[in-house]
Amino acid sequence: MYLVIGAGLSGCVVAERIAKELNKEVHIIDRRNHVGGNIHDYVDENGVMVHTYGPHAFHTNHKQVWDYLSQFTEWKPYFHHVEGYIDGQDVPIPFNFNTIEKLFPQEYANNLIHELITEFGINKKVTILELLQNEKFKDLAQFVYEKVFLGYTQKQWDKKPEELDISVSSRVPIYTSKDDRYFQDTYQAIPEQGYTKLIENMIQSPLINVSLETDFSDIDVSQYEKIIYTGMIDEYFNYSLGKLPYRSLEFTLKTIDKPQYQNTAQKNYSSNFDFTRITEYKHFLDQNTEKTTIALEYPKAYEEGINEPYYPIPSDENHALYVQYRKLAKNEKNVIFLGRLAEYKYYNMDQIVKSALYTFEKEIYVK
Incomplete structure (x- = not known):
């Protein structure tokens, strides 16, 4: 029997693969009272599908990931704006050409758009860092940095940008296009019945047993031939x-x-x-309800036993400590x-699925 610690997306993908491909029993445990980890959702009193742990818009360019998940859900096409x-x-x-036209005087905006197309081409994502290194666009880069990136980053991480890994700022682009979609991936959709239902369908095999509100420390691990651990790596080593x-x-x-409430x-x-940020959840499934539900999102420090660990903090110091745990x-x-907590790494949903499928093939499945 296999033991999976954590009923989130990575753990459930591996559990499904073990049950289906190896025909082996799997025991999934989770501290929380639900499956799905941070992609858990539910229908509230207003009839709105609410994402418990913040907005999740699925997108991917990986056909393997799309085809795999499509076994467990029908999709509603959705382009995140x-x-x-x-x-x-x-x-x-x-920031894109529509943003430029809204914020700047017409002649200035037209000239800026022309220069961006000339320098970078159409439908290109150019990072703030690239723009800052180009004398023509330093003013634009500084504007985007201050208006879009700086305040959000300080609230999100409670750190100055220079204290964070350069990968954080490199993810902030200007898009040389009028395409307002947040993502341009090939596949973009929301599970028609929600992410929780997708997970429930994924782990419905009689070979999979789920124990909720169960802690890893309460389990006798000696009865399992292999453990897949998706919790915090530092906690595993006390x-x-x-x-x-x-x-x-x-x-x-x-x-x-x-x-x-909002557009x-x-x-x-x-x-x-x-x-x-404010999320209005009904947009995801285009729900028709008389009332609507919104969520105001406040970044906080992680406190053990008080709240959930969402984001590893990307810095050289933290990465160095993680490397020691990885050893x-x-x-x-x-x-x-x-997974995200065990690898101290931010993953999009499709990246989690891709990683879990790869891990199963390379480390668990013996042909």
């Missing part, structure tokens, strides 16, 4: 080398007594407010460390 509240206006994010820091989130849910599912607030992990016999 994000607005940012900048200088008193709601404008498209990431924080013997020190604690890896995480950021958490707090959500304030509100019912709004009208059919729609898009997500609106970002870089400055002026202590929350980072310990390599000495653990019959234990596979998988």
